[in-house]
Amino acid sequence: MHSFRALREQIPRHGVKPSAGGFLTVAALTSYNKFCMCGLSAETVLWDEARLANPHHQPDKAARVRAMFDAIAPTYERVNHVLSAGRDAAWRRRAVTLVCVRPGERVLDLACGTGDFARAFGKAGPSLVVGLDFSEKMLALAVGRDDQSIRWCRADALAIPFADESFEIVSCAFGVRNFQALGAGLREAARVLAPGGRVVILEFSLPRSRLWNALYHFYFQRVLPRLAAWISRDQSGAYRYLPRSVSSFPDEHCMKGELRSAGFDRVAATTLTLGVATIYVAWKKR
Numbered sequence: 332m333h334s335f336r337a338l339r340e341q342i343p344r345h346g347v348k349p350s351a352g353g354f355l356t357v358a359a360l361t362s363y364n365k366f367c368m369c370g371l372s373a374e375t376v377l378w379d380e381a382r383l384a385n386p387h388h389q390p391d392k393a394a395r396v397r398a399m400f401d402a403i404a405p406t407y408e409r410v411n412h413v414l415s416a417g418r419d420a421a422w423r424r425r426a427v428t429l430v431c432v433r434p435g436e437r438v439l440d441l442a443c444g445t446g447d448f449a450r451a452f453g454k455a456g457p458s459l460v461v462g463l464d465f466s467e468k469m470l471a472l473a474v475g476r477d478d479q480s481i482r483w484c485r486a487d488a489l490a491i492p493f494a495d496e497s498f499e500i501v502s503c504a505f506g507v508r509n510f511q512a513l514g515a516g517l518r519e520a521a522r523v524l525a526p527g528g529r530v531v532i533l534e535f536s537l538p539r540s541r542l543w544n545a546l547y548h549f550y551f552q553r554v555l556p557r558l559a560a561w562i563s564r565d566q567s568g569a570y571r572y573l574p575r576s577v578s579s580f581p582d583e584h585c586m587k588g589e590l591r592s593a594g595f596d597r598v599a600a601t602t603l604t605l606g607v608a609t610i611y612v613a614w615k616k617r
């Protein structure tokens with residue numbers, strides 16, 4: 332992994348400054364992890380029925396999410412491709428197209444995981460792409476691809492270690508649903524965006540058509556958790572958390588409201604594949 336020194340040296344050359352104490356936030360993550368992850372490991376059942384009844388309101392949601400992604404990291408991409416029938420890559424490409432990257436722009440990809448979205452942005456010609464995630468195992472796979480054009484940063488998206496107005500684009504694919512607090516995450520994204528900058532969010536959603544919704548519900552709640560757990564040999568409950576966290580996540584109307592409250596004025600939503608995923612693009616107020 333690029334060391335923090337390498338990251339610190341590289342980023343100022345592109346005009347992105349760490350916020351005061353920002354790198355401390357990152358460095359402090361190790362001890363923070365030890366504190367928050369007490370008793371949580373890849374073998375722990377992280378999402379039992381009681382927690383799944385209300386996944387977004389667990390006080391230790393972030394620690395559970397981080398342990399969950401550490402547990403499923405080795406098979407994460409394979410499971411994604413199988414479960415979405417290969418659509419996930421096309422959705423990310425569509426999101427990159429919708430945001431219209433201009434030469435010289437700087438992109439911060441939050442919750443970058445193994446780096447698929449960051450790499451898709453890298454191909455669109457910005458001057459800098461930084462991928463940020465708090466899961467050590469997911470990020471290790473991103474770094475392992477050895478793509479020198481992307482900088483990687485281990486940090487919490489709710490405490491981004493960069494100065495205000497450092498990026499023109501902030502992106503997040505399948506990440507905001509996992510944040511401990513959605514509003515705080517969106518406000519943090521707005522903070523590091525330059526005025527007029529855009530946030531682009533790709534997230535699962537529920538189809539609106541009744542028939543399709545019923546079929547999808549069966550697949551998502553019944554088939555997917557078993558199939559995914561079988562492929563990944565997952566014990567953590569990650570693939571039971573997935574459908575529950577999607578069905579209890581804000582719909583398009585609420586997401587638009589959350590984005591406006593976080594400091595974005597124009598908000599556009601594009602639904603994908605009969606509504607099973609949605610791309611939000613929102614512009615920070617000038």
Ligand SMILES: C[S@@+](CC[C@H](N)C(=O)[O-])C[C@H]1O[C@@H](n2cnc3c(N)ncnc32)[C@H](O)[C@@H]1O
Nearest residue numbers: 400442443444464465466469487488504505509
């Ligand atoms: C479903 S994966 C998405 C990965 C990638 N964006 C993609 O498109 O495949 C969600 C990722 O969000 C990360 N994540 C969730 N909450 C986070 C937070 N508060 N700060 C940093 N990363 C976070 C997890 O560690 C995980 O890697």
